[in-house]
Amino acid sequence: ENAWRTALTGLDEPTRLTPHADSHASVTPHHRVVALPPELTQTLTGQARRHELTLSTVVQVAWGLLLARLTGRQDVVFGATVSGRSPEVPGIETMIGLFINTLPVRVRLQPEETLLDLAARLQREHAELSAHQHLGMADIQRQTDITGELFDTLVVFENYPLDPEALSEAHGLRVTGLHPHNDVHYPLALIALPGHRLTLDFTYRPDLYSESDIDDLVKRFTRVLTSVAEADPRLLTRDIGLLTPEEQRQAVTEFNDTAREVTTAAVHELFEEQARRSPEAVAVVFEDEEISYARLDASADDLARTLQSLGAGPEHLVALLVPRSVEMVASMLAVLKTGAAYLPIDPDYPRDRIAYMLDDAAPALVVVTDATQHLVEATGRPRVLV
Known part of the structure; x- marks a missing residue:
């Protein structure tokens, strides 16, 4: 054993x-x-x-x-x-x-x-x-x-x-x-x-x-x-x-023969094209809320103009301290429309971790909601409320 x-x-x-x-x-x-x-x-x-x-x-x-x-x-x-x-x-x-x-x-x-x-x-x-x-x-x-x-x-x-x-x-017997x-x-x-x-x-x-x-x-x-x-x-x-x-x-x-033509359009441009094709189709569903492509595109455009007026644009970073929601998707599209890059931050992270990420990344703006803006107040970063 x-x-x-x-x-x-x-x-x-x-x-x-x-x-x-x-x-x-x-x-x-x-x-x-x-x-x-x-x-x-x-x-x-x-x-x-x-x-x-x-x-x-x-x-x-x-x-x-x-x-x-x-x-x-x-x-x-x-x-x-x-x-x-x-x-x-x-x-x-x-x-x-x-x-x-x-x-x-x-x-x-x-x-x-x-x-x-x-x-x-x-x-x-x-x-x-x-x-x-x-x-x-x-x-x-x-x-x-x-x-x-x-x-x-x-x-x-x-x-x-x-x-x-x-x-x-053996013994005179024959085995066949x-x-x-x-x-x-x-x-x-x-x-x-x-x-x-x-x-x-x-x-x-x-x-x-x-x-x-x-x-x-x-x-x-x-x-x-x-x-x-x-x-x-x-x-x-x-x-x-x-x-x-x-x-x-x-x-x-054979399995790697997956080459195909890929458009040079950016993500938000592809979204805008889809919004023109089917404006009334449902784009996002979150819990009991639904929003069409046309409404989501208009919401993203409004926020994009606000972000641009505050300095967001190419070579800039915008942090998104927005919980999972329709607003989160609209905020992502809005940042892309300005030409900036977005940094998603989970509001459930410990406050010290959020502060460290904001300090380390140094975003030009932080998009927040009523429920998350208190997480940014002590950092001194300019914020936009959605």
Whole structure:
């Protein structure tokens, strides 16, 4: 328990791709089986051996990177199935039964860490926990502050010998039509089977994932594995991308193709144009009050003339100490009509903060209301009452 508590320290939320789904619903899972090309399998295996990594570690690192990108997090956790027949359990060699266990695998990304260093660190962390793989998942869960399931995805690396011919030689019996079948109760699982071609069996709930969803997952996971297989020792984890060249082009080129003609008119000029087009249309609604474009424009014009007579104009600043209201909108338009800039100040700010802002900005005028003019009196700034 101490070992697992240490391993999961700081984990503040679960990693779930389908956080709102009922993970215990009884739904017959679907499978999508993909066999990697022999060349990629060979390159991936060679990369692992060169850096003293197991292929299982490589698959788990790739899954962790995929989850991190899909969830936007740097600290993710998923399940892994282990044999569970730990030698630390007294008498385990004489016990009969299925001892497989599901354990959490935590992958913490560090921006400046290389991909291969991440894999080596994850393998070391697994080795440190290997003596404690017999602890039940419920007992492990209790070592965290997280309620509910820690994860909703599972990785299984099936690396056990199965020789149909050897089975056929036993006791003169012949075994034919042998087809192993795996189902899991997690919404999404990856079952990896090593061999001449690394086989990936994606098991998923069809009510939560569509076929196109799984197609995308397969493409992205294969892309991560390819990055691992071809990784330069200096390749950083943050540089691993999941986008295909087509998706990259779409994101950078097509989605950004938003150029359009933009008028050179100022904001208040655009407003005046709208007021001419639809003078009686409602421009502003505040609580029970409504005002048309024509009335709002006339009100702003009146205030603008007053402000100009008091010195407001280009290269000047006018502070607006006006609460949310129709008058606030009219005051903003009025200042713009004079060519000055406005500084909005929330009347709910502490008085000291308001005084500091007025002193620091040094506006030529301060527009106030009956309810806010007392906030300016002590500053000595000239004010206009609306």
